[in-house]
Amino acid sequence: MTAPSVPPGATLGVMGGGQLGAMFAMAAKRLGYRVEALSDVADCPAAHHCDRVHVVSYADAPALARIARGLAAVTFEFENVPVDAARAMAAVIPCRPAPEVLFTTQDRAREKSFLTAHGFACAPHRVVRSRGDLHAAAAAVGLPAVLKTAAFGYDGKGQRRIAAPAELDAAWDALGPAPCVLEGWVDFDCEISVVGARGASGETAIFEPSRNVHRHHILDVSSAPAGLPAHVLDAARGITARILEALDIVGVACVEFFVTRSGEVVVNEIAPRPHNSGHLTIEACETSQFEQQARALCGLPLGSTRQRAPAAMANLLGDCWAKGEPDWQAALAVPGVSLLLYGKSDPRPGRKMGHLTALAPTVDEAIANVTRARSLACRTM
Ligand code: AMP
Numbered sequence: 268m269t270a271p272s273v274p275p276g277a278t279l280g281v282m283g284g285g286q287l288g289a290m291f292a293m294a295a296k297r298l299g300y301r302v303e304a305l306s307d308v309a310d311c312p313a314a315h316h317c318d319r320v321h322v323v324s325y326a327d328a329p330a331l332a333r334i335a336r337g338l339a340a341v342t343f344e345f346e347n348v349p350v351d352a353a354r355a356m357a358a359v360i361p362c363r364p365a366p367e368v369l370f371t372t373q374d375r376a377r378e379k380s381f382l383t384a385h386g387f388a389c390a391p392h393r394v395v396r397s398r399g400d401l402h403a404a405a406a407a408v409g410l411p412a413v414l415k416t417a418a419f420g421y422d423g424k425g426q427r428r429i430a431a432p433a434e435l436d437a438a439w440d441a442l443g444p445a446p447c448v449l450e451g452w453v454d455f456d457c458e459i460s461v462v463g464a465r466g467a468s469g470e471t472a473i474f475e476p477s478r479n480v481h482r483h484h485i486l487d488v489s490s491a492p493a494g495l496p497a498h499v500l501d502a503a504r505g506i507t508a509r510i511l512e513a514l515d516i517v518g519v520a521c522v523e524f525f526v527t528r529s530g531e532v533v534v535n536e537i538a539p540r541p542h543n544s545g546h547l548t549i550e551a552c553e554t555s556q557f558e559q560q561a562r563a564l565c566g567l568p569l570g571s572t573r574q575r576a577p578a579a580m581a582n583l584l585g586d587c588w589a590k591g592e593p594d595w596q597a598a599l600a601v602p603g604v605s606l607l608l609y610g611k612s613d614p615r616p617g618r619k620m621g622h623l624t625a626l627a628p629t630v631d632e633a634i635a636n637v638t639r640a641r642s643l644a645c646r647t648m
Pocket of ligand 1 (some may be wrong): 424450452453454455458486523535
């Protein structure tokens, strides 16, 4: 067996200081690495788990290069890291996934052309750069449809559903003149996502697909197994592996899918990093998505993705603090439930503050227990 390209003991960097960076740091430190985060604020979730936080502007290429000289390799925890910032670091040390992956996936128009060029099914769509384009796109893809800004969208931000032609102008007034993509509405049966890892020599390890339920466009509950026919799950896993290969990703990525009523899987979007729907892998799988990220980054063998037990994860948004500090006593008394808080001090409505995970003998029990634990915590029952 060859030695890892970055052995334990080395210092890893993570661009971004959010909860995904924090959970990456927890996993990498367990493997013996030092971890340093790059963030625009010092008081970030990753600060609680990293050895150091570099407060730096992503526009400051010389500062990024200076920081990179103190690291052995770098990854990122959110896909809106400016590509040039990733390139500035990649000129000094390995950046995995490569900056080109960010270039493709952080723009919906480029991501859709990548998917179409490789024959991966996605919603019918048109790139929209003007009011006239929007009217033409609506005629081409049909209504209802959803207008999305091409860049910087997340959790439903930068999106407008359009049901009738009379709503087109208002949608453009809200989102234009930023470049947008108009997507035909997919009448889906459910949404699933698949987290996969790919190592430097091209091997892949794909997790069990999660079934995802959103509330107000934000992920609410993820559960696995997803309870769908094997051919649907196999198709989603296969597409995920092929997307990792086609993008030449070294690291972790998540592919979100719509499952249509006829059982087809249609790609919604790609996140080239661990994903909220993969948090249940921390308790449920032999290797978590964050440990896979560290292993892929460092050239260690990828771990087993085997799931030990059915699992469900429920997000804890700032809304849960509306009646004061949540009742953790009650939540953690529910069998099989664990809590992960991100260390954020300001519980604003809609802000992801932490999550609960439940393991149980069946996925239905896991979902019931995790939602009950959350209701108890948030005093909504
Ligand atoms: P996105 O930010 O693109 O992941 O969209 C957020 C959520 O909006 C998705 O998880 C879906 O629930 C819904 N959505 C987005 N695009 C579509 C579409 N083309 N058809 C139906 N639902 C959609």
